[in-house]
Amino acid sequence: MLDVGSEANFLSTQTMPNTDWISNLERSIPSDTKVACQLIREFVAQMQDAGWNEASIFAVHMALEESIMNAIKHGNESDPEKFVQIEARFSVDRFEAEIVDEGLGFEPSEVADPTLDENLELTSGRGVMLIREFMDEVEYLDGGRRIRMTKRVVDER
Amino acid sequence: MSDNGFQCIHVENIDDVSVVRFADDKVMDPARIEQLGGELLRLSESQSEPRVVINFSDVKFFSSAAINKLIVLEKKVRAKGGRMRLTNLRPEVRDLFGFTQLDSLFQIYDQQAEAVVELTTK
Numbered sequence: 026m027l028d029v030g031s032e033a034n035f036l037s038t039q040t041m042p043n044t045d046w047i048s049n050l051e052r053s054i055p056s057d058t059k060v061a062c063q064l065i066r067e068f069v070a071q072m073q074d075a076g077w078n079e080a081s082i083f084a085v086h087m088a089l090e091e092s093i094m095n096a097i098k099h100g101n102e103s104d105p106e107k108f109v110q111i112e113a114r115f116s117v118d119r120f121e122a123e124i125v126d127e128g129l130g131f132e133p134s135e136v137a138d139p140t141l142d143e144n145l146e147l148t149s150g151r152g153v154m155l156i157r158e159f160m161d162e163v164e165y166l167d168g169g170r171r172i173r174m175t176k177r178v179v180d181e182r
Numbered sequence: 183m184s185d186n187g188f189q190c191i192h193v194e195n196i197d198d199v200s201v202v203r204f205a206d207d208k209v210m211d212p213a214r215i216e217q218l219g220g221e222l223l224r225l226s227e228s229q230s231e232p233r234v235v236i237n238f239s240d241v242k243f244f245s246s247a248a249i250n251k252l253i254v255l256e257k258k259v260r261a262k263g264g265r266m267r268l269t270n271l272r273p274e275v276r277d278l279f280g281f282t283q284l285d286s287l288f289q290i291y292d293q294q295a296e297a298v299v300e301l302t303t304k
Binding site: 058059062065066079080083084086087090091094139140145146147148149151152154155158159182 | 208210211212213242243245246247249250253254257272273274275277278281282283284286287
């Protein structure tokens with residue numbers, strides 16, 4: 026298990042301590058995209074069962090998918106010896122998550138802006154931007170190895 | 183319906199336009215996305231000036247990795263003098279193309295029928 030220090034309990038101790046979580050996932054998974062996909066599918070299915078609307082589920086799905094895949098591929102460089110720590114939880118109207126990898130970290134502001142004309146045809150680099158677009162709050166810590174994000178349910182269109 | 187051994191896509195030919203639908207409603211599994219990319223390229227390579235409509239009506243989730251395969255396909259179709267259109271995107275998926283500004287790279291239509299007509303009449 027990765028030593029994540031005192032910040033490991035950030036979500037449970039500093040945000041919404043009295044929230045009634047419908048699902049509260051804490052898992053450490055190997056750098057295996059198949060395992061990650063299954064985990065995300067199950068989490069999203071729970072949101073569906075709990076009555077979250079399609080637009081909100083899509084946003085959560087996008088953020089989990091992109092952050093965990095980034096952690097596996099870019100953070101841990103798909104090294105099967107390295108793990109990704111996942112905390113994800115939701116209540117009736119709030120989602121929050123924290124994803125930690127064991128890689129070298131990165132500087133989010135240095136990721137090329139994929140929306141610029143000259144970058145539109147690039148086939149990588151959209152994950153960081155999509156997470157920011159679909160989440161309400163996003164924070165990178167520990168040199169980019171740790172991402173925290175939150176989202177409130179949005180109105181159905 | 184002529185699927186040519188495709189597993190990730192269903193292809194229907196309407197007035198010489200290849201109308202593509204996705205077999206999965208959530209396009210996210212990396213191995214499956216790789217396969218999808220290969221099938222889309224194979225489809226484009228089978229035509230001299232490909233005219234392709236991608237109908238998203240069954241798609242509930244589409245990852246950035248899957249978008250990358252569409253970008254590769256779009257480049258291929260353009261290089262061969264063909265044209266490609268996306269249709270029937272649900273609002274969340276449409277947002278995805280808007281946030282990424284990819285709605286300026288891809289031509290997006292509300293309905294499949296109008297895209298097919300546009301590709302067959304111009």
